[in-house]
Amino acid sequence: MEKYARVFRGTAFTSRSPHEVDMLEDHLFCVGADGMIERVVGPNDSEYEAILQAYQGTELYHALSAGQYLLPGLVDLHVHAPQWAQSGTALDIPLYDWLNTYTFPLESRFADLTFATQVYEDVVGTLLANGTTTALYFATVHREASLRLAEICAAKGQRGLIGKVVMDDPAQNPDYYRDVDTATALADTERFIQEVRALSETTKQGVYPVVTPRFIPSCTDQALQGLGELAAKYDTHVQSHCSESDWAHGYVRDRFGKHDAFALHDFGLLGNKSVMAHCNFLDENDAELFARTGTAVSHCPVSNAYFANSVIPIARWRDKGVDIGLGSDLSGGFSPSLFDNARQAVISSRMLEDGVDPSLPADERGVPNSRITIDEAFYLATAGGGECLSLPIGRLAERYAWDALIVDVAVPGAKLPLYQTDEPLHDMFQKIMYLVRPEHIREVWVQGEKVHSRG
Structure with missing residues (x-):
């Protein structure tokens, strides 16, 4: 198996086209040493479990917590x-x-x-x-x-x-x-x-x-x-x-x-x-x-x-x-x-x-x-x-830079109005876009490096 510099696991929102948003639920994002996304692997992919077994429990593995979502930088x-x-x-x-x-x-x-x-x-x-x-x-x-x-x-x-x-x-x-x-x-x-x-x-x-x-x-x-x-x-x-x-x-x-x-x-x-x-x-x-x-x-x-x-x-x-x-x-x-x-x-x-x-x-x-x-x-x-x-940025997709935000919708004191355990993902996305503030942005990554975090 190819060795990655980091593997992130979480649900992400990224543009498929100028009109459509892809909702990537519980995906793996495999980032190379150069800070570029080498693989995006869904839970139904044959390699998903193998990558999890190889990286879980290591310092290279980053799993988002409940209430956290990934957006492109x-x-x-x-x-x-x-x-x-x-x-x-x-x-x-x-x-x-x-x-x-x-x-x-x-x-x-x-x-x-x-x-x-x-x-x-x-x-x-x-x-x-x-x-x-x-x-x-x-x-x-x-x-x-x-x-x-x-x-x-x-x-x-x-x-x-x-x-x-x-x-x-x-x-x-x-x-x-x-x-x-x-x-x-x-x-x-x-x-x-x-x-x-x-x-x-x-x-x-x-x-x-x-x-x-x-x-x-x-x-x-x-x-x-x-x-x-x-x-x-x-x-x-x-x-x-x-x-x-x-x-x-x-x-x-x-x-x-x-x-x-x-x-x-x-x-x-x-x-x-x-x-x-x-x-x-x-x-x-x-x-x-x-x-x-x-x-x-x-x-x-x-x-x-x-x-x-x-x-x-x-x-x-x-x-x-x-x-x-x-x-x-x-x-x-x-x-x-x-x-x-x-x-x-x-x-x-x-x-x-x-x-x-x-x-x-x-x-x-x-x-x-x-x-x-x-x-x-x-x-x-x-x-x-x-x-x-004309730069490979702005998408959570293969061959793009790992520029990413980790947004937490359940921050104490700033929790978004979420009252359904099965909130549709597109509804969640819209609430993030309309309601998120800087305190919801817990981490910011650029080219595979963490450049900002909130405790």
């Missing part, structure tokens, strides 16, 4: 790591004012490496405690602090994709917070890519550099062109904001005479390793371009409710072949929990379909066929996020 496709320090602040003002009054002054403080370390240690630990095993991060314009974020992800065991932000346009960025000039922005980005690549060689779960123009309004044409060339040269991931709000969408139309999607594509910034946040104002042509280039959308439903001026029709774009995952958008989104964002994704989709103006007839009030289910939102938070990043 969550994949957050849009986090502004420095903004953790202002989460929950000033969410009632317009995006442009919010950035200039609160966000840019805060991010400028990350020139101080001591302050940056304090915030980044906290945000990575907080996200792990909320079940986020992979995060796509915006850092700041500061190369040293951005590298520190990558180092903290590596040390804490989170799979981090980190971008040193580029903001080089003196006409659009404050004097106290921007890149010195375009040449420096590009040189710092290239050096950052090389430094994170070197760090990744000793990081089991992986850390990745990401080319990161903040958004088109903050960058010169020369910077956007240069960043597209760096992404191609090093085959990196790319992230930015795209058509987020009336203001941002209108600015790009005025500057280029086209939508963000086509402007970004012209600079070489769209492709199958690109993730664009928000995208609320995409039209049919933009969505077709995303599908054709393999560009993914990070849907940020909590943040969008505050700043995006609209509800993105994610069901419609997914049906056109656009890859979509979930993002928290700390701190435009106040919650570090992707469970909260999955819930809000369902709520927003229902409001889009039903409409919000009761003075209109019901058949004119909303956008038909817009709603998604909690099963679909779960996919966005897990397998969908992995597909957006």
